Amino acid sequence: MNERLIGAHIIRLNRVDSTNDYVKxxxxTLSAGTVVIAAEQTCGRGRGGHVWTSCRGKGLTFSIRLSARTGARTVPLYHLFPAVAIVDFLRSENIAAQIKWPNDIVVQGRKIAGILVETISYSQRVDVILGIGLNVNDDEADFPQHLRCSVGSMKSVSGKEYSLKAVFNKVLEFLDRLYSDVQKEDGWLALRDKWVDYCAHIHRPVNIARKNGAAAGIFRGIDDYGFAVIESKGQQLVVRDYAHISLREDHDTRN
Incomplete structure (x- = not known):
């Protein structure tokens, strides 16, 4: 049996500004695979500078410290594998979760988990901090008013209450297992195929908000290096960043 990496060492905090910032x-001093979990974050962060709102005692907010050799697929791997692992876990709980590019977890269009990936690059390696927030027992009233139509929790979609401890332990098991699997020779291809299978907007019209301007097209999947592929005006556009993608209201696939 392989020795566990993710979750072999766990640091539990009562209150912190941000688990990602704590890991930074x-x-x-932290070994690879160390997990830092906090009962409360005062300055939780999400992708794109957004605030991550969590309710004490109802959700999970934790970060994982990892390290890898520098490579073409290194950063994309860490954006994609945590999302697939969390969807694997949620589906094992009979929650029909999907992934919205690159790693938001949604159920029936409502976001119930988010992942913030931060990297520090050196010549031969990359240190990676994975920040994960999972809404578990949150009720609608626990979320800010402006988010209530777009977010949810495991409880709100299943009608069941969960043990935070049990959910945390299971999520770590799924993360560790998949992280081990993707290190194998065919691990990347299997991960890519699974991500596409879980994608909420595969072959659907999307808008892309990018720093150098917006674009629109049909989301076709991800390439061999883990970047989004959009079909736009008859051409394949590879989005080599983690731009925000939203579904278009129209369904004209001619672009």
């Missing part, structure tokens, strides 16, 4: 401050 302690990076040199």
């Amino acid at each position: 401050r302690k990076l040199s």
